[in-house]
Amino acid sequence: MVTIKDVAARAGVPEKTAMRALSGMTMGKRRDARERLERVMKAAAELGYQPSEIAKALRKGRTRTIGLLVGSITNRYFASLAETVMDEAEQHGYRMILELTRWNVEKSIFCLEHLQRSRVDGIFYASGHFPEERPCLEKLRNAGLPIIMLYRNACGIASVGRDHSVSLPLAVQSLAGKGVSNATLSVWDSRTPQDEVLMELFRNACRKYGIAPALHHPHSLDDMDALANAAPPALICDAPYCLKHFCSAIRGRQDYHPHIIGIYDEWNWLERPDSLCGAILLQSEKQIRLAVHELIGQIEHHTEPDTLSIQSRFYCRENFNDIPAKDLASRHLFPF
Known part of the structure; x- marks a missing residue:
C-alpha cells in the first residue's frame, strides 16, 4: 500500500509538503513552489497513490456520509426509498451507509449506535419507530448528531411526514x-x-x-x-x-x-x-428528497430541526x- 511517505520520497520533498500538496492547500505562487507541487502530483500518479478517506475525515471532522436505517429493502417502497436517498445524497457530495433493522428493536438500537461509531455526519431514520428506541435517539440527538425521521415522533426529532x-x-x-x-x-x-x-x-x-x-x-x-x-x-x-x-x-x-x-x-x-x-x-420521492435536504441543512448549516409534511391526494x-x-x-x- 502506497503511503504519503512513499510519495514524498519519490518527489524529493518533506512529508508535510507532500501532504499539503495532495490535500489541495495552496503552495504559493513562486516557481520553486509550483515545481514542488508538480513533482508531488507526478509522483502520486506514478505510484498510484490514493488518499485515505478516514485520515481526511479525521482532519476535517466530517466524513460526508449519511446513515440510512430501513427495516428491509425486499419491497418496492423501501428499495425505491434507499435509491432516492443515495441519489439525493450524492448530488450534495455525500455517500450513504445502509443499515437494515429487520423491524427488530434490539437490531435497530444496535444500528443507530453502530452508525454513530462509524462517524456518519447524520442519520435518516426510515424504519418503524419503537418506543424502546427513544432513549437511544435522544442520546444521539443530545450528542449533536443530526437526525431526521420519516415519521412524526414523540422524541422531538425532526421529521418529514405525510x-x-x-x-x-x-x-x-x-x-x-x-x-x-x-x-x-x-x-x-x-x-x-x-x-x-x-x-x-x-x-x-x-x-x-x-x-x-x-x-x-x-x-x-x-x-x-x-x-x-x-x-x-x-x-x-x-x-x-x-x-x-x-x-x-x-x-x-x-x-x-x-x-x-x-x-x-x-x-x-x-x-x-x-x-x-x-x-x-x-x-414519496418529493418527501424523501426533502428529508435528505433537511438533514444536510442540519449538518452543514446547523439549521434548527423542523417537522415538515407532504400533502397526499385522493383519487x-x-x-x-x-x-x-x-x-x-x-x-x-x-x-x-
Missing part, C-alpha cells in the same frame, strides 16, 4: 356517497404519533359523514385473513402488502364486494389490486389514469 388531513376526509366522503354506513381503517400498529393522527382523522371524518368507524391493527397477514372473514362493507388500508393479501383472500367470493380504498405512493402504486374504488396517494377510480406512478427500476435498464 399529511392526510385533506385526502382522508375526501376518501370517507366518497364512501358515504356510495351509501356506506360502516367503514374500517386498517393500519399497522406501529405506535407512532403519525398513526394516531391518521386514526383521529378517520374517526372525525366518519362522524361528519354519518359512518360508523372501526379500527383494525394487523400484526401479520393472518390478521388480514381474519378481516376478510369479518367482511367489512368498506375498507381503507394504509398497508399496501396487507391490502394485496386481503384482496387475494376475498377473490372469487360472489357474496362479498366491499368498497376498498388503498393508501399508496407513486412507487408501490404499480402493485395495487384491481378492485380499488379509490386511492390516497403520496408523492376516485375514474381518475386513476391521472396518478403519477413511478418505477425507478426502469431508469437503470440497459440493453444486453
Whole structure:
C-alpha cells in the first residue's frame, strides 16, 4: 500500500509538503513552489497513490456520509426509498451507509449506535419507530448528531411526514356517497404519533359523514385473513402488502364486494389490486428528497430541526389514469 511517505520520497520533498500538496492547500505562487507541487502530483500518479478517506475525515471532522436505517429493502417502497436517498445524497457530495433493522428493536438500537461509531455526519431514520428506541435517539440527538425521521415522533426529532388531513376526509366522503354506513381503517400498529393522527382523522371524518368507524391493527397477514372473514362493507388500508393479501383472500367470493380504498405512493402504486374504488396517494420521492435536504441543512448549516409534511391526494377510480406512478427500476435498464 502506497503511503504519503512513499510519495514524498519519490518527489524529493518533506512529508508535510507532500501532504499539503495532495490535500489541495495552496503552495504559493513562486516557481520553486509550483515545481514542488508538480513533482508531488507526478509522483502520486506514478505510484498510484490514493488518499485515505478516514485520515481526511479525521482532519476535517466530517466524513460526508449519511446513515440510512430501513427495516428491509425486499419491497418496492423501501428499495425505491434507499435509491432516492443515495441519489439525493450524492448530488450534495455525500455517500450513504445502509443499515437494515429487520423491524427488530434490539437490531435497530444496535444500528443507530453502530452508525454513530462509524462517524456518519447524520442519520435518516426510515424504519418503524419503537418506543424502546427513544432513549437511544435522544442520546444521539443530545450528542449533536443530526437526525431526521420519516415519521412524526414523540422524541422531538425532526421529521418529514405525510399529511392526510385533506385526502382522508375526501376518501370517507366518497364512501358515504356510495351509501356506506360502516367503514374500517386498517393500519399497522406501529405506535407512532403519525398513526394516531391518521386514526383521529378517520374517526372525525366518519362522524361528519354519518359512518360508523372501526379500527383494525394487523400484526401479520393472518390478521388480514381474519378481516376478510369479518367482511367489512368498506375498507381503507394504509398497508399496501396487507391490502394485496386481503384482496387475494376475498377473490372469487360472489357474496362479498366491499368498497376498498388503498393508501399508496407513486412507487408501490404499480402493485395495487384491481378492485380499488379509490386511492390516497403520496408523492414519496418529493418527501424523501426533502428529508435528505433537511438533514444536510442540519449538518452543514446547523439549521434548527423542523417537522415538515407532504400533502397526499385522493383519487376516485375514474381518475386513476391521472396518478403519477413511478418505477425507478426502469431508469437503470440497459440493453444486453
